[in-house]
Amino acid sequence: MTGPRKYWAGRAWIGTVLLALPLILFVCVGVLAPVLAPADPTANDLGAGLLPPSSQHPLGTDQLGRDQLSRILYGARISLTVTAAVLAVALLLGTVIGTTAGYLGGRVDRAVSRVIDVVVSLPGMLVTLAVIGVRGPGVENLILALSLWSWAPYARIARARVADLRKSPHLDALRLLGAGRLRILGRHLLPPALAPCLVYASTDVGTIVLGVATLSFLGLGIAPPHAEWGQMLVEGRAFMESAWWLAYPPGIAITAVVFAGNLLGERLAAGEERPSVLRLVRPTRTGSAWPTRRKAEPSDGSRVTEPTPLSGPQATTGRSEDAPVLQVRDLTVSYPQDGERRRVVAGMSYEVRRGEVLALVGETGSGKTTAALAPFGLLDPYAVVTGSAVLGSRAGTREMVGLTPAERRSINGSTVGVVFQDSGAVLNPLRTIGAHVDEAVRNAGRGGRRSVTRSATEELLRLAGLPDPATVAREFPHQLSGGMRQRAQLAMALACEPELLIADEPTSALDVTVQAQLLDLLARLREELSMSMVVVSHDLGVVTRLADRVAVVYAGRIVETGPLAAVLNEPDHPYTQGLLDAVPRPGTAPGTRFRTMPGQGGSGPDDTAGCGFASRCSLATAACADGAPPLETLAGTFAHRSACLRHPSVTEVATVKGDSSC
Template sequence: MTAGPRRRGPARTVLVALPLAVFATVGVLAPILAPADPTANDLAASLLPPSAEHLLGTDQLGRDQLSRIIHGARISLAVTAAVLAISVTVGVVAGTTAGYAGGFVDRIVSRVIDMAVSLPGMLVALAVIGVRGPGVENLVIAMSLWAWAPYARIARARVTGLRASPHLDALRLLGAGPVRIICRHLLPPALAPCLVYASTDVGAIVLGVATLSFLGLGIPPPQAEWGQMLVEGRPHLASAWWLAYPPGLAITAVVFASNLLGERLAVGDERPSILRWVLPGRLRVRGGRALAARVTGVPATIATTSAGDGTLLRVRNLSVAYPRGSEHRRVVADVSYDVPRGKILAIVGESGSGKTTSALASFGLLDPSAVVTGSAMWEAGAAARQLVGLTPRERRQINGRRVGVVFQDSLAALNPLRSVGAHVDEAVRNAGNPGQRTAIRRVSEDLLHLAGLPDPATVTRQFPHQLSGGMRQRVQIAIAIAGEPELLVADEPTSALDVTVQARLLDLLARLRDELGMAMIIVSHDLAVVTRLADNVAVMYAGRIVESGPLDAVIGNPDHPYTRGLLDAVPRPGTVPGTRFRTMPGRTGAGPDDTTGCAFAPRCPDVVPECAHQQPRLLALTSLPAHRSACPRQQSDGPALAAETARDPDGV
């Protein structure tokens, strides 16, 4: 029952905009449609009434009125288009820049906007034309001087509300500069309400041009302009009605249609379709290829990656510090781990343990103020490459192409102002895949289907807030695998999702690992996630790795008391109802800068005197060299540990 009115909405909008479309078409085709020269005088045919030869009669100089009306539409709407183009461009750019910059820049631009809005527009136009004289160029300049201010105010208000949004913070963390953020992420949403206002402004500008021409300050004769035609026909109103009514009706129709169109766009759903016409997209590439087979296939270039072929990422002594006053406070210290090809490393720990920082630091995905030291060697290809210290340009060759990232907060990671299809399309293009727009969209739909979304064509037209948390995570996965990465970093991929959605998402990640041959780093506080996915585990506490090794060893035979505490907190099937879960007393204390002893000692049930003054190191256990622990209790009595340390000074 509700479908009928929704279908009639666009039809009504088209009907309202019809006069504007007709006059615009007539103006463009004026040289073809006009039956006579609008400036040719014929005094013998002066003031002839409408007839078959002259459908709207002639004026006092014998000029054909219909031809002058047609050419008047061309001139009036051309001036209007020029004024709108200048006003919208200047207003949107100024307002967007001021809204994003804030502070001093925002205050200065706001005061200029307030002054421009407060001045009577027609008075400003009269002053400019009085100084420069009449003419088309001067008329455009005069009207643009007061017409830009409302657009700047609208754009500034729109961008000010977006300045502190999470997705802009994410863009800054990813290294996007102010120019890129403004041009690609703020101008389109700022332009949308301005285009709605511009539809109303068409009538105001046409009326202003006619008014100035009526006062003799607009388009100079003998050019045909509607306001000028009213001036010339005024002395003959009593005897020749056809001189005033046609141009007057034309002005009224344009003004009335523009106001109605503005109202329709302001309250209706037609704005997105208008934006699709005005902003058709910047994609103009050649050729096309799909990087994912529809429904059942797997990207061929991804599938050829062989699992188990050595180490892909080798991290050694990674430390991260943030400025605090005149000093730096370390949040991660001396973290080392390996990610083999086709394997999954899980970094686990409670909130604040540094697991996310350890996973993202190698790829420059932390706050720009972060100081990252240590080594992160990317060993894919013929030669190893150091990731720490790369320039933003060099990092873009890695991030999004060879490394894909799924962030924890999908709503903050996705731009709420862009559709899902636009997100995935951009990822496909940035990965260096050429293709026409339709081909790119087909690839995007393939990726969304590969990520487990059942109706990709519909999802591409939706916005992030219209999707559930699990669907947004799948969208992030589709974006991450668009570049055919060799490594996927997933930061808390199942956080805040219900159990059923978590299981499906974990199954998807496992399938991607098996079918696409990608290595993965999974960051999680949930050991249930670890047991379903990981090949190797690194347990973090207070910014350091306290235990690491193969999954079976760490989960089946945990050595560090903190690891045992995490396992005891996991619910187990078959537990007697009412059984209290074991918890660790206290909370995370000293950070990695405290080297006086074990950071876990205040909460440890097995604390020994050495824990208070001995900084534990991650050393291999005698039972399994790949299984390492940083527990002073174990390290205080075990000669085999020293031998293992001597063989592997990195302690990985």
């Protein structure tokens, strides 16, 4: 932080401290009351009753001869201790309940929300009087009564904060790394939920102090002879004209604390000070630094193999080295809409072999990201996923569709890594880059003492192409550029030595230089770590630099797939040709207009009974509206397939030639 920023940050801190000064002062004098008080606050001296302020008694004495200054100091001790206890109970209880309800959602969230609404709608003092009326006065009952109506606002604030974070890519990344619910709640949701609750707590200080004083004034709070500001007001009420020093000092003390709390809360709510969040890092197990797998040759994208038969959702212990890392068959994803379910992906099938890069290409909204993330449970909770997605790993194969969250947590964090499109949403702004990668290392079972974990973290950051990993590990996400945040995401994904990496628009919103660097890095990691990839992109420039095979997605279906060279050099489907025509080419004459496809992109496979692209296709015929064309192998090829009715398939050509062996 330099010059002007440091200057204004310093002024903000000074202003905040000045606003909180009365509150800080009374806290200090309350703690030091036994040392600062000139006399025993409960000692009676009837011969010295109602003495005015003097050098011996700076604030005079009351009707029983007790020193008023000593009672004010001890009153701060008692009033603020009760306030702190109520705040601690209400803040902890409300934040935990609100965070849990916001994260779990569904019936739990709705039930907790109704309870919060009921508690907030009740008059707080009425609830307090009812509790004390049943249980009787006393310090413990006073804390209980005030806590019963103070927790609800904290729960509402925490629930609203967590509900916004529940669907964030940050939590998706944590779930894929294998983090459990308690870890997510404790480390990643409670801190951001606690920040606005602390702001509200600063304003609640004055409310609780006033509530304690009011109850004591009514004879239901702190009982005599203990010194408490509200009780002192009661005792001084009868001497307002003859002994003003009995009522004014405790009244001024209450007013100062209430105003200080309210002003401090407004200052914090305005964002001039961000609450810091402290966390403890607990080592889990010893381990070594980042190990790399031996280099392996990528698979040949032109080779065609038959799909591996599936035997069911149970895991198997053995696997073939030639088996796909991911084999998806008839994947369908639907969401509720207008009382029915509409599909966004329909019957999609694809597979990724070891060392291979598959690119899912298409316009925004085509369903490519949904098709890539659906097998791993990273979609909205309302999504219904059917079909089959078999994940092959070093430990065996496992059917991913239909797994419970607990079963999926046993797989996540060990085989698959994900790089999401929006790195700013994935990374927690309250935690450093090193803390993010540290957690990924520990979830992968490679953690140990903090120094060992941090050593592995720095090695991962170096592997991801970040210069000076030690410095980057200490920085927060907002201090890094977009490209550096994407590399930090990549370091997190590499912590579990993934056999499969899902990259969702990895170069989106990056300038061309950073895009090229990131693509080169992915290609190098693919070669060095023998890692398969599924790259989701709308940019065919990304595809040409990285992919072995391409699957073109339109309106929730694959319309063309095959080796990279075949799809780019000899595109068959009109949609693929349209995507290629829209790519700028070097050497094009200035002023040349690029070809664009007419109409709007298809929003889903349920929008039409036939070919989804028919309404935008210049080659469409009446047959295109009868049904969705199947994905068939093109004549004269082995791996190039297209879903278009304007060409004969391999089978049809073989039948014409009388060759039944094709």
